[in-house]
Amino acid sequence: MILKIEKIGLSLEVEDELLNKLLEIGKTHYPKEFGGFLIGYYSENNMHLHITDTILPKKYQASKYNFERSTKGIENELVEFYAENLRKIYIGEWHTHPDNSPIPSATDISAINTIINSKKTSIANPVLLIIGCSNTTVDFGFYVWFENKLYKYE
Ligand SMILES: [Zn+2]
Structure with missing residues (x-):
């Protein structure tokens, strides 16, 4: 699918295949939240993002309403993607909201600030994908932190 923030x-562009993969992985952790890191690359003018891969955390804590991952041990996998394509980098994160809508919680917003201020994973415009899912429904919510505000891709 291709999504935009006109304003x-x-x-942003992402293959259905990757989204289905994330959904399937997330569902195996139901009713707890689960998530991981998003890999992708930007166009030369930095206006178009292609999300291509995920890295799953080695260490994490999860409940039905919370998910916290550690960045420990993901460096090697990041290097592999970088070797495959020099433009492929860590661009953000994803997690599920079991039986809930894909709207960022207060914790999600503060996690974004942690990413921006982190020494290891610092990126200026982190992307957040929330997968709201139940047994019968799924809703993907893509957001990006841009100039101190969270915008939703439509
Ligand atoms: Zn959340």
Whole structure:
């Protein structure tokens, strides 16, 4: 699918195959939240993002309403993606909201700030994908932190 934020001129592209993969992985942890890191690359003008892969955390804590991952041990996998394509980098994170809508919680917003201020994973415009899912429904919510605000891709 291709999504846009007209107001700031950003666009995002992601294959259904990757989204289905994330959904399937997330469902195996139901009713707890689960998630991971998103890998992708930006166009030369930085306005278009292609999300291509995920890295799953080696260490994490999860409940039905919370998910916290550690970045420990993901460096090697990041290097592998970088070797495959020099433009492929860590661009953000994803997690599920079991039986809930894909709207960022207060914890999700503070996690974004942690990413921006982190020495290891610091990126200026982290992308957040929330997968709201139940047995019968699924809803993908893509967000990006841009100039001190969270925008939703439509
Ligand atoms: Zn959340």
